[in-house]
Amino acid sequence: xxxxxxxxxxxxxxxxxxxxxxxxxxxxxxxxxxxxxxxxxxxxxxxxxxxxxxxxxxxxxxxxxxxxxxxxxxxxxxxxxxxxxxxxxxxxxxxxxxxxxxxxxxxxxxxxxxxxxxxxxxxxxxxxxxxxxxxxxxxxxxxxxxxxxxxxxxxxxxxxxxxxxxxxxxxxxxxxxxxxxxxxxxxxxxxxxxxxxxxxxxxxxxxxxxxxxxxxxxxxxxxxxxxxxxxxxxxxxxxxxxxxxxxxxxxxxxxxxxxxxxxxxxxxxxxxxxxxxxxxxxxxxxxxxxxxxxxxxxxxxxxxxxxxxxxxxxxxxxxxxxxxxxxxxxxxxxxxxxxxxxxxxxxxxxxxxxxxxxxxxxxxxxxxxxxxxxxxxxxxxxxxxxxxxxxxxxxxxxxxxxxxxxxxxxxxxxxxxxxxxxxxxxxxxxxxxxxxxxxxx
Amino acid sequence: xxxxxxxxxxxxxxxxxxxxxxxxxxxxxxxxxxxxxxxxxxxxxxxxxxxxxxxxxxxxxxxxxxxxxxxxxxxxxxxxxxxxxxxxxxxxxxxxxxxxxxxxxxxxxxxxxxxxxxxxxxxxxxxxxxxxxxxxxxxxxxxxxxxxxxxxxxxxxxxxxxxxxxxxxxxxxxxxxxxxxxxxxxxxxxxxxxxxxxxxxxxxxxxxxxxxxxxxxxxxxxxxxxxxxxxx
Numbered sequence: 001x002x003x004x005x006x007x008x009x010x011x012x013x014x015x016x017x018x019x020x021x022x023x024x025x026x027x028x029x030x031x032x033x034x035x036x037x038x039x040x041x042x043x044x045x046x047x048x049x050x051x052x053x054x055x056x057x058x059x060x061x062x063x064x065x066x067x068x069x070x071x072x073x074x075x076x077x078x079x080x081x082x083x084x085x086x087x088x089x090x091x092x093x094x095x096x097x098x099x100x101x102x103x104x105x106x107x108x109x110x111x112x113x114x115x116x117x118x119x120x121x122x123x124x125x126x127x128x129x130x131x132x133x134x135x136x137x138x139x140x141x142x143x144x145x146x147x148x149x150x151x152x153x154x155x156x157x158x159x160x161x162x163x164x165x166x167x168x169x170x171x172x173x174x175x176x177x178x179x180x181x182x183x184x185x186x187x188x189x190x191x192x193x194x195x196x197x198x199x200x201x202x203x204x205x206x207x208x209x210x211x212x213x214x215x216x217x218x219x220x221x222x223x224x225x226x227x228x229x230x231x232x233x234x235x236x237x238x239x240x241x242x243x244x245x246x247x248x249x250x251x252x253x254x255x256x257x258x259x260x261x262x263x264x265x266x267x268x269x270x271x272x273x274x275x276x277x278x279x280x281x282x283x284x285x286x287x288x289x290x291x292x293x294x295x296x297x298x299x300x301x302x303x304x305x306x307x308x309x310x311x312x313x314x315x316x317x318x319x320x321x322x323x324x325x326x327x328x329x330x331x332x333x334x335x336x337x338x339x340x341x342x343x344x345x346x347x348x349x350x351x352x353x354x355x356x357x358x359x360x361x362x363x364x365x366x367x368x369x370x371x372x373x374x375x376x377x378x379x380x381x382x383x384x385x386x387x388x389x390x391x392x393x394x395x396x397x398x399x400x401x402x403x404x405x406x407x408x409x410x411x412x413x414x415x416x417x418x419x420x421x422x423x424x425x426x427x428x429x430x431x432x433x434x435x436x437x438x439x440x441x
Numbered sequence: 442x443x444x445x446x447x448x449x450x451x452x453x454x455x456x457x458x459x460x461x462x463x464x465x466x467x468x469x470x471x472x473x474x475x476x477x478x479x480x481x482x483x484x485x486x487x488x489x490x491x492x493x494x495x496x497x498x499x500x501x502x503x504x505x506x507x508x509x510x511x512x513x514x515x516x517x518x519x520x521x522x523x524x525x526x527x528x529x530x531x532x533x534x535x536x537x538x539x540x541x542x543x544x545x546x547x548x549x550x551x552x553x554x555x556x557x558x559x560x561x562x563x564x565x566x567x568x569x570x571x572x573x574x575x576x577x578x579x580x581x582x583x584x585x586x587x588x589x590x591x592x593x594x595x596x597x598x599x600x601x602x603x604x605x606x607x608x609x610x611x612x613x614x615x616x617x618x619x620x621x622x623x624x625x626x627x628x629x630x631x632x633x634x635x636x637x638x639x640x641x642x643x644x645x646x647x648x649x650x651x652x653x654x655x656x657x658x659x660x661x662x663x664x665x666x667x668x669x670x671x672x673x
Contacts, residue, residue: 073635075651077620078644082651082666113526242554242581245609256581263584371493372525375577375588377557388560388575393493399645401560403577408558411612440635 035063040425051436053413053429057422065417065425067410072440080400084366085111086327088397090183092387096406096438097180098143101136102380103438104185105129107400109266109376110389111187114369117320124309124316125189126267131202131305132175132184133267133378134298138209139168140381141291144433145216148288151430152229157219164212167205174198177331177338187367189319192331192338199310206303213295220288230285234416234428237282244412248383248405249294250432252278253286260379267378272301284431291433294381325367328359366395382406382433406438468492492566497521502529505585512550515541528588535591535600542589542606545578553578553587556607559614561621563646571595572623576603576610593623602628620645 014024040053050071056064076095080088092107093100112118146161169179175198176182176191184191220226236246238254251258259276261269277293279286319326328348332341348356371393377386383405390399409432416428468491501507502522506529510522518537523530533541545553557577565571570592578587593600602625604610614625615634622643625631633640642649653665663669 070633070635070637075644078651079666082669116526243608245556245558245607247555258581263581264586372496373528373530373562373575373588374526375528375557375586384557384579386557386577388577390562399562401562401575403557403560407612408609411609 062417065414072436076441080397093181093183095441096435098435099140101132106378106385106387108185108187110387113374114391122317124313125318127305127308128190129267134301135168137298137381138295139165141295148430151426160216188326193318232283233424234284234431235282236416240415245408246412249287249290252290254282255280272304274301284427287431323358404438406434410434496523498524530588532590538591539601542603552582553580555579559617561617565647569594574600599624601626
């Protein structure tokens with residue numbers, strides 16, 4: 001260990017890498033003090049990003065648990081203040097990198113609220129947003145379940161989860177051009193309409209996916225090893241959730257059917273049929289069940305949204321019809337990837353001076369947003385994702401703050417882990433499903 | 442073409458109703474030209490750009506907002522009430538913040554049991570209330586939302602901590618301290634959370650530079666993001 005430490009105040013310090021515990025065991029054997037402080041991380045203890053856990057152990061029991069965050073802080077909120085409102089989407093999408101569509105949507109809903117254009121967003125754009133969000137919810141939960149299995153020592157759920165997530169990544173790549181960090185949802189709508197063939201591809205996915213979810217359920221629902229590791233572990237009841245501001249699957253695993261898609265609908269969620277999954281166990285296994293049921297419900301929503309996109313909303317615009325706000329260019333796939341469509345370039349260069357001016361103004365300086373503040377929140381896979389957006393009337397955000405569910409939920413980790421076994425710490429952290437990119441922003 | 446017969450009739454000697462003078466908000470920027478940085482003068486929206494006025498909504502507020510403010514019944518603790526874009530904001534005197542939060546949480550007709558955390562905003566131009574701590578509350582019982590805002594001057598950046606009412610504010614207040622330098626009195630352990638422990642300054646304040654380096658591409662230099670022209 002190269003960093004300095006003071007053994008007089010901190011006691012004897014051991015550095016353990018890998019499975020090299022012999023030195024610690026022999027050192028502790030003769031020690032008077034039975035208390036052992038363990039530093040987990042700051043490398044990823046659980047494949048969720050760079051998180052450091054400080055555990056005080058008494059034997060195998062965790063008496064004190066603290067999480068130390070900030071290792072992945074990238075100043076996204078500060079950076080937003082130096083870009084236009086539209087450019088902001090490319091930053092926020094990188095926060096919680098497992099649910100980029102949600103980050104973009106929360107941000108865009110905030111901006112749209114400030115602009116006062118919520119009612120003018122085309123229905124097709126809203127349906128595409130809903131469909132993409134629900135696909136994203138499935139992929140996020142698949143990673144949550146997959147890495148969870150691996151953290152408990154089983155690689156099969158991981159392979160299952162990532163194999164199935166790949167289907168969604170392929171869809172995203174086909175629709176937005178990127179597997180992650182899409183910047184697909186924009187203030188006023190979405191950046192580009194679904195490409196030809198996307199509806200069929202999603203239709204195929206909807207045929208495959210239910211069986212894949214069943215496979216995971218078959219593997220884990222009644223697996224005795226899995227049950228022993230997850231049942232009555234990482235207990236956090238409703239009172240704890242409320243006090244700590246914990247939302248999402250953790251809250252629903254405590255029995256409260258609180259889901260913003262139902263209680264405070266946005267993007268037209270009130271018109272979709274689905275159920276809110278709840279469990280009563282308050283433990284890691286309940287959270288697993290909630291996530292599995294949410295994936296099944298999400299499939300239902302995707303199906304309904306797809307019916308609308310392919311049916312009544314076919315051919316409708318996907319960006320607000322406001323020349324001062326709506327991003328002017330539709331993207332088209334050229335030989336070198338996505339770019340401005342040749343039609344659009346012909347339009348602005350050949351036939352419409354107005355369109356050229358709007359394009360130039362929107363791209364160089366962006367649109368102005370009336371001064372004020374707004375808070376928009378959506379139900380992300382991890383819980384309530386809120387965007388507090390402040391404008392001073394200019395073309396750049398004055399301040400954007402994200403209420404990141406991972407950040408808030410991770411605060412509940414000590415409450416779940418303290419008093420339990422050290423082996424259950426990983427299960428507790430994994431059941432929170434924190435993504436450090438979102439926690440630290 | 443303007444001819445006398447298509448203009449509205451103006452009665453002579455008509456009494457002009459007195460219009461109360463609206464205090465004009467301070468000027469944020471004046472002039473169109475004279476940029477010194479890039480020579481790019483496009484995009485200026487006008488000769489005089491004024492700061493947005495500070496809103497204070499008179500009653501009735503509409504919706505459940507009237508009922509909420511009545512039930513809270515702490516008008517002496519509230520500086521002003523703002524209803525904007527369908528959201529209710531209570532600007533609370535900082536010394537009464539904990540009291541207000543406590544009542545918002547515990548009063549059965551209010552029951553804002555879920556807090557969505559503390560966010561900070563730095564308004565360097567608002568003298569005497571530069572630093573704002575913004576708390577978003579949600580009532581699951583009544584399915585309502587409210588925003589509580591408390592402010593502190595730069596010289597005395599103290600706001601009482603609300604961790605006692607909403608334990609989940611622990612990390613949020615640490616974050617707001619870290620980024621804005623608002624000291625939450627009574628917080629159990631107000632330390633930095635995102636930045637390293639020995640960091641100087643509070644990065645999200647407006648007087649803290651973003652940093653960055655100019656990008657050079659084929660002989661042209663594009664300035665760092667915080668040096669680029671803002672069109673606002």
